[in-house]
Amino acid sequence: MSIPLRVLFVEDMEEDVVLMVRELKRGGFEPTWKRVDGEPELAAALAEARWDIVISDYSMPQFSGVDALKMVKQNSDQTPFIIVSGIIGEQTAVEVMKAGAQDYFLKSAIARLPIAVDRELRDALSRRKQRASSVALRELQARFYAFMNAAPMPTWIKDAELRYVYVNPAQSAFYGMTPGDMDGLTDFDLMSSGAAQNSQEMDRKVLQSNREIHTQETLFDAEHTAKVLDVVRFPIRGEGKGELVAGLGIDVSERVRTQQDLELAIQRQQILSSRVIEVQERERQHLARGLHDDVGQSLTALKINLETIKKTGSLEGPSLQNGIDIVTAVLAQVRSLSLDLRPPQLDNLGLVAAIRSYVEQKSTLAGVNGWFESGGFDGQQHPDVENTCFRIVQEAVTNILRHAHCANIWVKVEKRGEELHLSIRDDGKGFDLEAARSNAISGTSFGLLNMEERAVLVGGTMDISSALGEGTEIVLRLPVTPIVRRAR
Structure with missing residues (x-):
């Protein structure tokens, strides 16, 4: 089966073209061809069709193979170009090969033309594939860099x-x-x-x-x-x-931090859950001890005095006065226990009066200066917010008096728009905040964690600043209307 071949001859002798076409047919090709012998004809032929190969004479009266080679390369550098000449020297052959010709031979050796054409067609196909691969690779690289740069x-x-x-x-x-x-x-x-x-x-x-x-x-x-x-x-x-x-x-920094915060919150919740019963038991023990050791013993003494009065039948003497003194002491003890459980001022007079009374009483008993300031209040607040605020003051003041060794305590509470701002400050020895938080997480210290959780439960926040030798300040912000935290 013949191989179709589109050949453009640049040749001034038509007889030579006929001979080359005959050799191509003998070599298994079926050529479709055209002959030109000048620059205008060559330009027109290159413009009107795509040629598989160009075969050119080296020397013609009005044109040259070198000029033809330049025009073909300018049109398409992938088109194979072969020089065929009657006489060509070795130096000339080297020059035309450097200029881009794929092969050259003498017209006397025209029988080798089909072999040369077949080789050049295969080489041209290989070059086109290589160029296509290079173009595809460059496009792939361009896409890669565009994607990665973005x-x-x-x-x-x-x-x-x-x-x-x-x-x-x-x-x-x-x-x-x-x-x-x-x-x-x-x-x-x-x-x-x-x-x-x-x-x-x-x-x-x-x-x-x-x-x-x-x-x-x-x-x-x-x-x-x-x-x-x-x-x-x-x-x-x-x-x-x-x-x-x-x-x-x-x-993933934010995700890791969120995960750590979540794990910390879960850990804190577990600690709180495990300690709730313990705290309740301690409060019950404190109440039971107060009732038994103080109120109980006082009532026992009162009973003895009453029995003495009954036996003697006389209201004169020390027994009656002792009984009155005992009743007075019992009332004071009951008031103290009641105040620890829930101060009556919180229900009767509101948050400000309850905190002022608590700070003054505790600071006086401890022998320190207690300073209280308030502002912006126009009535009683939400019970949950008042209770949270008072309990945090209670916990903070207790810790200050127990550990801070301070001379002054400053408590300030004020209403700012839709928030309550509470500040509790002392001039004591301060503490290592990170160590305190670690103790809270490990369960060895419960006060700090308890205050923070109380604030969070009503939608508030609490910030603590402290340093060794520089005292401590607790700043609490609570919404006027508490945000209910529902379990999910």
């Missing part, structure tokens, strides 16, 4: 020596650089020695195992801020560069 997560590629050969803008910006700045650097140029050593260890595992590895790593960015990254590393085969290791990191 990717928000840091992405990189390292060579076998673990030097950066590619980074996207997100990766270079993480370290405060440009992509070009990072070319050829290693992790030791960017990270702490421990983080760099760990990163390179993971890279080597990827290259050795030829599989991807997922890790979670903490790195410091250009602002010296710790970032938690989910890192995926995987091997790729580089063109002429051996094995490469690529990676990308996804910033």
